[in-house]
Amino acid sequence: MNIAKPNSYRSGPDEAGHFGIFGGRFVAETLMPLILDLEKAYAVAKADPAFQAEMNGYLKNYVGRPSPLYFAERLTEHLGGAKIYFKREELNHTGSHKVNNVLGQIMLARRMGKKRIIAETGAGQHGVATATLCARFGLECVVYMGAVDVERQQPNVIRMEMLGAKVFPVQSGTRTLKDAMNEALRDWVTNVHNTFYCIGTVAGPHPYPTLVRDFQSVIGNETRVQMQEVEGRLPDSLVACIGGGSNAMGLFHPFLDDPSVEIFGVEAAGHGLTQLHAASIAGGRPGVLHGNRTYLLMNEDGQIQDAHSISAGLDYPGIGPEHSWLHEIGRVKYLSATDDEALEAFQLLSRLEGIIPALEPAHAIAKVMELAPKRAKDHLMVVNLSGRGDKDVPQVGDILKGKKK
Amino acid sequence: MTTRIDTRFAELKKQGRSAFVTFLMAGDPDPATSLEIIKALPKAGADVIEIGMPFTDPMADGPSIQAAGLRALNGGMTLKKTLELVRGFRKGDDATPIVLMGYYNPIYIYGVDKFLSDAKTAGVDGLIIVDLPPEEDEELCKPALKAGLNFIRLATPTTDDKRLPAVLANTSGFVYYVSITGITGAAAADTKAVSEAVARIKRHTRLPVCVGFGIRTPDTARAIASHADGAVVGTALVDALKASLDSQGRATAKTVNAVADLVASLAQGVRGAQQAAE
Numbered sequence: 001m002n003i004a005k006p007n008s009y010r011s012g013p014d015e016a017g018h019f020g021i022f023g024g025r026f027v028a029e030t031l032m033p034l035i036l037d038l039e040k041a042y043a044v045a046k047a048d049p050a051f052q053a054e055m056n057g058y059l060k061n062y063v064g065r066p067s068p069l070y071f072a073e074r075l076t077e078h079l080g081g082a083k084i085y086f087k088r089e090e091l092n093h094t095g096s097h098k099v100n101n102v103l104g105q106i107m108l109a110r111r112m113g114k115k116r117i118i119a120e121t122g123a124g125q126h127g128v129a130t131a132t133l134c135a136r137f138g139l140e141c142v143v144y145m146g147a148v149d150v151e152r153q154q155p156n157v158i159r160m161e162m163l164g165a166k167v168f169p170v171q172s173g174t175r176t177l178k179d180a181m182n183e184a185l186r187d188w189v190t191n192v193h194n195t196f197y198c199i200g201t202v203a204g205p206h207p208y209p210t211l212v213r214d215f216q217s218v219i220g221n222e223t224r225v226q227m228q229e230v231e232g233r234l235p236d237s238l239v240a241c242i243g244g245g246s247n248a249m250g251l252f253h254p255f256l257d258d259p260s261v262e263i264f265g266v267e268a269a270g271h272g273l274t275q276l277h278a279a280s281i282a283g284g285r286p287g288v289l290h291g292n293r294t295y296l297l298m299n300e301d302g303q304i305q306d307a308h309s310i311s312a313g314l315d316y317p318g319i320g321p322e323h324s325w326l327h328e329i330g331r332v333k334y335l336s337a338t339d340d341e342a343l344e345a346f347q348l349l350s351r352l353e354g355i356i357p358a359l360e361p362a363h364a365i366a367k368v369m370e371l372a373p374k375r376a377k378d379h380l381m382v383v384n385l386s387g388r389g390d391k392d393v394p395q396v397g398d399i400l401k402g403k404k405k
Numbered sequence: 406m407t408t409r410i411d412t413r414f415a416e417l418k419k420q421g422r423s424a425f426v427t428f429l430m431a432g433d434p435d436p437a438t439s440l441e442i443i444k445a446l447p448k449a450g451a452d453v454i455e456i457g458m459p460f461t462d463p464m465a466d467g468p469s470i471q472a473a474g475l476r477a478l479n480g481g482m483t484l485k486k487t488l489e490l491v492r493g494f495r496k497g498d499d500a501t502p503i504v505l506m507g508y509y510n511p512i513y514i515y516g517v518d519k520f521l522s523d524a525k526t527a528g529v530d531g532l533i534i535v536d537l538p539p540e541e542d543e544e545l546c547k548p549a550l551k552a553g554l555n556f557i558r559l560a561t562p563t564t565d566d567k568r569l570p571a572v573l574a575n576t577s578g579f580v581y582y583v584s585i586t587g588i589t590g591a592a593a594a595d596t597k598a599v600s601e602a603v604a605r606i607k608r609h610t611r612l613p614v615c616v617g618f619g620i621r622t623p624d625t626a627r628a629i630a631s632h633a634d635g636a637v638v639g640t641a642l643v644d645a646l647k648a649s650l651d652s653q654g655r656a657t658a659k660t661v662n663a664v665a666d667l668v669a670s671l672a673q674g675v676r677g678a679q680q681a682a683e
Contacts (some may be wrong), residue, residue, distance in 0.1 A: 025541060288508075331519050
């Protein structure tokens with residue numbers, strides 16, 4: 001593709017929130033003043049050392065950061081190629097990377113005087129993280145979750161309710177993450193005066209893709225330091241799964257300007273790219289939804305299509321706008337893994353490393369199983385283990401039982 | 406550039422009354438019935454016709470209009486067929502303004518330039534695109550003005566005096582004041598708050614101001630119309646249409662009249678209003 005390479009891959013977005021042609025602020029007028037306020041509040045907070053210091057305190061003592069960079073010795077031996085490290089985001093409080101972003105947004109909401117927090121959730125990890133921090137700071141919490149996801153991720157629904165959140169099962173559309181996001185936006189339009197919308201991924205109207213990326217960049221920043229400590233150099237490749245793409249962006253962004261680092265994002269290929277799937281870059285094209293222009297799954301009339309993934313957290317027909325840009329400009333390679341490949345990786349990791357991963361990062365592991373054997377033994381590969389699999393145990397157990405029959 | 410919208414509001418001003426603006430979804434419940442309904446609207450008392458362009462993910466709409474969009478899409482409605490619907494209507498009516506209302510993605514995918522040219526040819530007069538605030542004016546608003554179509558902007562209770570000039574800058578035809586912070590079909594707006602908001606907007610523009618969201622009955626329509634240049638009713642009409650369908654969601658012999666009768670009674674409400682003081 002003939003797109004001029006920028007001097008830096010890390011300087012975006014522009015003032016209007018664009019990464020190349022992607023991003024922007026495609027929202028109803030009712031929300032526009034609030035989005036402009038949020039942008040201002042974030043700029044002030046970002047420049048305030050007290051904000052960062054307070055956040056670092058909670059990241060250390062409440063979330064449990066830094067998360068370890070772990071050498072996956074048995075997986076490395078098994079695959080017989082690259083030296084594989086896991087960034088252990090699944091060890092964070094609440095069990096995934098989601099808490100990094102939620103902490104930042106809740107602290108912003110507090111600065112803005114908002115007392116009511118709403119969130120959408122797919123797998124429930126973002127909902128649990130939001131419910132957790134709302135409990136911690138005494139804020140009202142409402143979580144929208146597709147009715148299909150409420151069924152398949154029951155453990156997280158129970159957790160959110162225990163933490164004091166109200167969970168609304170969304171019955172409209174395909175009853176998954178995209179519809180949860182529509183419903184959260186409807187709530188926000190209605191309660192705009194007192195409500196902060198805590199978006200769970202690097203998508204939505206500007207400034208969300210930027211601020212979520214910034215809050216998640218702690219993942220990549222720690223990885224740089226930790227890899228320097230154990231191996232004395234930068235990693236050679238990074239791999240992460242992508243629904244909206246926040247765990248991936250958090251790992252990737254600090255390395256975008258290091259040309260020696262190969263970067264792979266892994267979308268969910270569901271039943272396969274010629275059937276129902278959730279791989280927006282592999283099977284979609286640029287369009288406008290949920291406040292931003294980005295790659296979307298849609299039909300020839302611009303109607304959004306149903307996504308499918310075994311993993312509720314990846315079951316979304318879009319992707320963050322910065323990923324769309326990184327794809328078009330060629331800095332990140334986007335691959336995809338099917339439901340079956342993810343299930344196989346889920347089981348392999350459980351048995352080889354004693355780590356039950358969430359189905360989301362199992363997609364990343366599935367591609368590591370292809371990439372690592374082709375790489376030299378001194379190749380350093382980092383995988384973002386973005387969440388733990390406790391929430392998926394009932395679902396995967398049922399699937400495996402069904403397969404044996 | 407004078408559009409049918411400008412002409413219509415000028416006529417109504419002479420008559421000393423407010424406009425009754427109707428909203429229905431294109432292709433609900435099927436393209437043929439939808440055309441019959443739209444054709445019946447002017448006679449029943451609609452002064453301006455808004456036609457929804459169905460979209461899978463209508464973020465600012467309540468359950469009624471969401472369901473109407475899905476009925477239309479399930480019936481095979483597309484943006485191309487929506488333009489055909491307008492063309493069909495124009496064969497018998499060259500005066501009633503038609504405004505297309507919806508979301509940006511189907512237009513973006515159709516192609517902005519091709520859409521504007523096809524819409525103009527079909528007889529469309531204006532556009533209301535919910536997810537295109539002034540910050541995104543380069544996308545469609547400015548090209549639409551160039552193509553001779555009105556771009557009608559939504560102003561809301563959160564649009565304060567500081568922001569109003571930006572919202573009104575490229576607006577033409579009329580201003581659509583969304584009377585509540587919320588989605589379509591939500592609770593009715595407070596008449597006093599609406600009248601203050603309309604007065605506030607009128608300090609910034611000479612364009613007509615129409616008010617929508619939350620108007621369901623002839624009484625509310627009358628109350629709102631007496632404080633504004635027009636009252637918009639959507640959800641109530643969509644609900645009446647839905648109530649006339651059979652158990653499979655198909656049109657019945659009653660469908661066209663169910664909508665036309667409600668339009669007639671709401672139009673009487675609007676016509677009973679005192680024109681807002683200038």
